[in-house]
Amino acid sequence: MAKLREWLDERLQTREIKHALLDRKIPKGVGWLYTLGSVSLFIFTAQIVTGILLAMNYVPSPEHAYLSVKHVTDQIPMGSVMRGIHKWGASAMVIFVTLHMLRVYFMGAYKYPRELTWIVGVLIWLIVLGFGFTGYLLPWDQKGFWATVVGANIAEQAPYLGPWIAKLMRGGDQLGAVTLTRFYAIHVLILPASLGLLVAIHLFMVIRQGISAPPEREPRRPG
Numbered sequence: 001m002a003k004l005r006e007w008l009d010e011r012l013q014t015r016e017i018k019h020a021l022l023d024r025k026i027p028k029g030v031g032w033l034y035t036l037g038s039v040s041l042f043i044f045t046a047q048i049v050t051g052i053l054l055a056m057n058y059v060p061s062p063e064h065a066y067l068s069v070k071h072v073t074d075q076i077p078m079g080s081v082m083r084g085i086h087k088w089g090a091s092a093m094v095i096f097v098t099l100h101m102l103r104v105y106f107m108g109a110y111k112y113p114r115e116l117t118w119i120v121g122v123l124i125w126l127i128v129l130g131f132g133f134t135g136y137l138l139p140w141d142q143k144g145f146w147a148t149v150v151g152a153n154i155a156e157q158a159p160y161l162g163p164w165i166a167k168l169m170r171g172g173d174q175l176g177a178v179t180l181t182r183f184y185a186i187h188v189l190i191l192p193a194s195l196g197l198l199v200a201i202h203l204f205m206v207i208r209q210g211i212s213a214p215p216e217r218e219p220r221r222p223g
């Protein structure tokens, strides 16, 4: 390993990259609450890996979707584990990203000079919710189907653009094959690409600016 590291460093200056990315001073008082972003990153990685494995066996059509998902659970080695991680990971991702966002909010870490990191974070949060909504339909079971009917009906109530948004979501007036294909494309192409790009920008800004110091109580005035 040491030799390989040496070999790579000689050609690509990998030590410099590691130093720039990982070796940094952190402010006093940084504790467990500051790990929530890294936990989100870990879950995101697990979702990508299990998602790719699921996509290799999933068929996005009303006739085959449910059976292909059942096939993964019942027939494929470790399939139920892979599906379980992806399913529970989806909820964990929403929870941890939201906790991370609350930590940033309550510690005032969104303030100058980190406004852009916060704005990118809000977009990330919306995309994570979008993942949950589109993924829920994919098994094409009763729960997913009716949840999406309700979701599209809610979107339809929005002023002016509502009916147009609902039609765009469903790919017509009713939920059907086009809806499933659309949700699948959004879930495996558009959202992962957007989230990957935004997380990269987010981490670039976090590394560039360094982590903020925890807020301190104002020192008491004497007398």
Ligand code: HEM
Pocket (backbone or CB within 6 Å): 033, 034, 035, 036, 037, 038, 040, 041, 044, 097, 098, 100, 101, 104, 109, 110, 114, 117, 118, 119, 120, 121, 122, 123, 124, 125, 199, 202, 206, 210, 211, 212, 213
């Ligand atoms: C996939 C989702 C996300 C990932 C992987 C991620 C990753 C990270 C990491 C690793 C840090 C370093 C410090 C820490 O962990 O607390 C961080 C900091 C930060 N994040 Fe996120 N984040 C995500 C979502 C969000 C969201 C939803 C928001 C807000 C809406 C946000 C706003 C911020 C801000 C403002 C900082 C700087 C905090 C500071 O300097 O104290 N992030 N993020």
